[in-house]
Amino acid sequence: MAAAGAFRRPPAWHLFVPKLVTILRQGYGAAEFRVDAIAGLTVAIVALPLAMALAIASGSTPDKGLVTVVVAGVLISALGGSRVQIGGPTGAFVVVVFNVIQAHGYDGLVLATLMAGLMLVVAGLARLGTWIKYIPEPVVTGFTAGIAVIIFTSQVKDLLGLEMASVPAEFLEKWPAFWEARASISPTTLAVSFGALALILAMRRWAPRWPAFLVAVTVASVAAWALGLELDTIGSVFGGIPSTLPAPQFPEMSLERVTTLLPSAFTIAFLAGVESLLSAVVADGMTGGRHRSNCELVAEGVANTASALFGGLPATGAIARTATNIRSGARSPVAGILHAGFVLLFMLVAAPLAAYVPLASLAAVLVIVAWNMSEIDKFRHLLSAPIGDRLVLLLTFGLTVLVDLTFAIEVGVVLAAILFMHRMAEVVTVQHGASPIEEDVDDFARTSAPSDQRADLPQGVDVFQLRGPLFFGAAGRLIELLDRGWQHPRVFIVRMREVPFVDTSGVGALRDFVKRCKAMGTKVIVTGVQPQPRQILTQMGFGPGQGDLLFAADLGEAVEKARTLAAR
Known part of the structure; x- marks a missing residue:
């Protein structure tokens, strides 16, 4: 007879049961649907301008950001291991996506995203979802703060209305180029961008429940149209956005092309996995729930594969939009599915209106995104840590900005591992008993009765x-x-x-x-x-x-x- 308090290991396939299935089995009615619909609409309002802004910052077109929300957003919510996760394009991808498009064209990005999706599916099936715990906090904070600096720098041209034939690719070359073009600053663009920025900050201070991004972009668009302002808009630069989803299409594939894009695909898969699981952990902290990490990785992989085939961008769990979803009362993955549906409805009905959106207003949105990503309070707090952790933080940050995101992560993780081994060597004479908190057997495991x-x-x-x-x-x-x-x-x-x-x-x-x-x-x-x-x-x-x-x-x-x- 089994000992009292022992638990029975559930079948392995339980690890990959989507939370949507669990919710539907438990019972889902009209009352829950109403709450989820309101949450989904709220998140869609936030996601709409953000998706277009992130796509433009990535060197792509705004419609690809919307396609990513629709395709990947549905799949991440429907197949994922979190009740309230919201998926879509995020700021973490801006740097790597921009670099891939610059070097290999958009078709190269599609192939890299497709490969990354397959990597994530394999990682989930191999039960690597709990490995997120081995990414040290100084590494994560360092590279996200570095990405924030790069995003802000990429928006200076649109923020100030500078007339430049091209913006240098290297960070250290950008600022001298901006300085040389300072005489071309457009007062009109400056007024619109800083007006939108001021409106976003004011609403966050005095009307935090209002969709500040959408309101700022809408006000800027109406003002530019009504006053006949000469500004770069989505319509003048990109020709507007289509009102339908594109048909799925496979990218051109060859062994040489796959080999060349393998490092970029790995970086996309790494970022998607890390950010999605961090977002799921944040959601657990806000709701008291427990996500299924391996199921989440599989869903991220399927979503990125589909996004690539439909002409979208890499996608992952979005921490800010997930938090908005929770605060709006979401109770199930249905809210995430509906958020994607509402964005699709906008594309089908109101796509022509996007042509009037000034790029300066989207630049203001991305400045706020960059500030949020920088996590300045956490960065400052980590600067009070021991010297080794500070070195990992600053080195990861500097390499992200000045060299390369992938290289920065690799160096940061290796340095953190060496630092850890050094610290363990210093305490080797101390009692070595392992923590009584058992290893994760799977996402459903529960321990026996208290001691x-x-x-x-x-x-x-x-x-x-x-x-x-x-x-x-x-x-x-x-x-x-x-x-x-x-x-x-x-x-x-x-x-x-x-x-x-x-x-x-x-x-x-x-x-x-x-x-x-x-x-x-x-x-x-x-x-x-x-x-x-x-x-x-x-x-x-x-x-x-x-x-x-x-x-x-x-x-x-x-x-x-x-x-x-x-x-x-």
């Missing part, structure tokens, strides 16, 4: 013991404590006497854990914190007396504190 150490605790108090280093490879497991089906206690005691080392990502995981516990009305007490973890926590503003995390010397002291807190 006996909780038996004599006061009511409303729970305890867990961590063993081993809390570094970037294990930090994400801390959040899993909240996903085990336990009742949320009034006080959570985390024993850390056998945690010899904490890095930046570990501090971030602990901070997120405490934040989620606080939202549920749970206090967190850590006990037996060793010198190195205490030093890093204090250095990063999360030590004793610096935040919501409470400290105790040992379990006895922690229990007494917990008893007092639980009795309140």
Whole structure:
């Protein structure tokens, strides 16, 4: 007879069941559909100008951004492993897409995206979805901040209305070229772009629920049309956008072409996988749900393959649009499917109106996107980390801006791995016990009943013991404590006497854990914190007396504190 509390491993195919199927099995009615329809419409309003702006910044045409939303957006929601994920083009792809189009033409991008889609499907079937935990936070923050700088730089010409025959491809060559063209700044373009920018910022401050991007683009378009302003618009530069979806078409393929585009395809697949799973993790934190990472990778792969065949761009889970979807009340993947449907409806009915949109207003939208991507607060916070993490952050950032995105990621990950091995060598004499948080068997796994150490605790108090280093490879497991089906206690005691080392990502995981516990009305007490973890926590503003995390010397002291807190 099986031991009490043991769990039975579900079949492997459960890992790839879309969340949409799960939702429909649980029951889905008219009330849920109404809420999802409102959320889908809200996200579509946000996605509409953003998709066109990102496509233009990528060196493509605005209609390809809309096609990506429609085709990839439907498939990511319908087949994905997250209840509320919204898929489409994102800022992370701008640099790599622009470079591929410049070097190999749009047909080359289609083939690279198709290959990336197949890579993602294989990665999902190989159950590589949980490997996202091995990408250190300084690497992710460094390359996203670098991409933000590149996006902003790419919009300077349209933002100021500069007259330039061509913009240099290299970052360091762009700014001298902008300076040489400074005499051609257009006051009209400047007024429209900065007016749109001011309107977006004002609405975010005083009317945050309004679709600031769409309102700013619409106001700029109406003003340019009504006043007869001489501006570059989607119509004058691109000839407008079509009112139908293109027919699917296979790109030209050859062994030489595939080999040449393989690095670009890998970069697209890497970015799509990382951003989609990061977005799913953010969504889990906002909703309390749990995504199926391998299912999500397969969906991303199918969506990118389809987007390529229909003449779209690379797609992934979009963190900002997913958050908008959640705040709008979305309850299921139906909201994401409807968001794509609403964008398709715009293409079928109102596509001619897009011809009046000034490029200056879309440049203003992308300036805000770049600012959001830069995550300046997180970047500044990581600058207070130990010297090794700062080096990884700054090196990844610099290489992204000045050299190449793929090279920057490779160097950042390798340097972080070397740094980690060095740190592990320094604590090799410390107890090596592995963390009792089990490895992810699959996305459905649940652990057995709590251990006996909780038996004599006061009511409303729970305890867990961590063993081993809390570094970037294990930090994400801390959040899993909240996903085990336990009742949320009034006080959570985390024993850390056998945690010899904490890095930046570990501090971030602990901070997120405490934040989620606080939202549920749970206090967190850590006990037996060793010198190195205490030093890093204090250095990063999360030590004793610096935040919501409470400290105790040992379990006895922690229990007494917990008893007092639980009795309140």
